[in-house]
Amino acid sequence: MxxxxxxxxxxxxxxxxxxxxxxxxxxxxxxxxxxxxxxxxxxxxxxxxxxxxxxxxxxxxxxxxxxxxxxxxxxxxxxxxxxxxxxxxxxxxxxxxxxxxxxxxxxxxxxxxxxxxxxxxxxxxxxxxxxxxxxxxxxxxxxxxxxxxxxxxxxxxxxxxxxxxxxSSQPINQLPDIDLPSVFTGLIKSPRTWFTSSEVKTSKTEETPQKSEAQIKFERKRNISIFGAIVLMIVHVVWNGIITIEWDDKRISIL
Missing domain, CATH: 1.20.1050 (Glutathione S-transferase Yfyf (Class Pi); Chain A, domain 2)
Structure with a gap:
């Protein structure tokens, strides 16, 4: 512009x-x-x-x-x-x-x-x-x-x-159509992830296997990526005027 x-x-x-x-x-x-x-x-x-x-x-x-x-x-x-x-x-x-x-x-x-x-x-x-x-x-x-x-x-x-x-001496093969993963497709394809925090443990005495350091780092990075994607999406929606937030003394209105 x-x-x-x-x-x-x-x-x-x-x-x-x-x-x-x-x-x-x-x-x-x-x-x-x-x-x-x-x-x-x-x-x-x-x-x-x-x-x-x-x-x-x-x-x-x-x-x-x-x-x-x-x-x-x-x-x-x-x-x-x-x-x-x-x-x-x-x-x-x-x-x-x-x-x-x-x-x-x-x-x-x-x-x-x-x-x-x-x-x-x-x-x-x-x-x-x-x-x-x-x-x-x-x-x-x-x-x-x-x-x-x-x-x-x-x-x-x-x-x-x-x-x-x-x-390119060799012909370029056309890749099959794929649906790239995102936060939203992950939630849609696996609705259970919405409610993981509310799952009831069947046994308190059941031992949880110890996670390796690599697994812990992977899960931490995954959670940060998901959180970052959600924040960016919210910022995009507000910044482009798809949703506007109006503040007054008593309430917040979302338009």
Missing amino acids: LIHSLFRKGLDADEHLNSRQKADRKVYDALLFSWYVDSKNFTEEIRPLYAKLLAFPIRYFTPTQLRDAAKARLERYGVVTVGDLGVLLDKDKKMDRVALESYDVLLKKIGNNEYFFGDQPSTLDVIVYSHLSLHLYAKLPHPNLSIILNNEYPRLARFCNRMKNRL
Whole structure:
């Protein structure tokens, strides 16, 4: 939001960057548009992807928060305004032009070389590949960036394929969908943990096995983690206005 405010005041925080650095920024911005502002891509691919990767309950509000942040960042290009529902008119064409500008800079830099500084990859090659691979290989309903790279910038597409083959000689296996554990999923799947403090001991004389030092440390860390997660969740809810607390002289109201 700070960057968004600077641009509204006519201040460019990136004016000191060189052409290659600005190209990197525009490549990233083009990706943000493709993932978050293109409504079809977001609703059919990106949001479900976060639902698989994130634990409950953050899977339900994190994608929307990321989308809002992306829209605020992209407002400088005149392709989206905060609160936009993501309806595409000529916005996709405007953002395609932003991508073309960055691709032109990268194409000029790599020239006829296999990599940006000759015949061997460097850190720059890895950085550029990390951006372009998401443009080229992402399977989206509207694969505009992939189409542009394959049809209009085949040298950059070949560069990505070259880096892909070099970095991953073996095919990457897709992991099965998993439901990551969290405090909430743990409580839901094991309701008995809600009432562990009220369990009745069957025998007072029954000897409890001694716990090892490692077990004691593990349980202590686990309890601290659970307590920390609950505190963070409460802070998030209050901070974002989901719940507001009003104080007066006689009572506390939660809205």
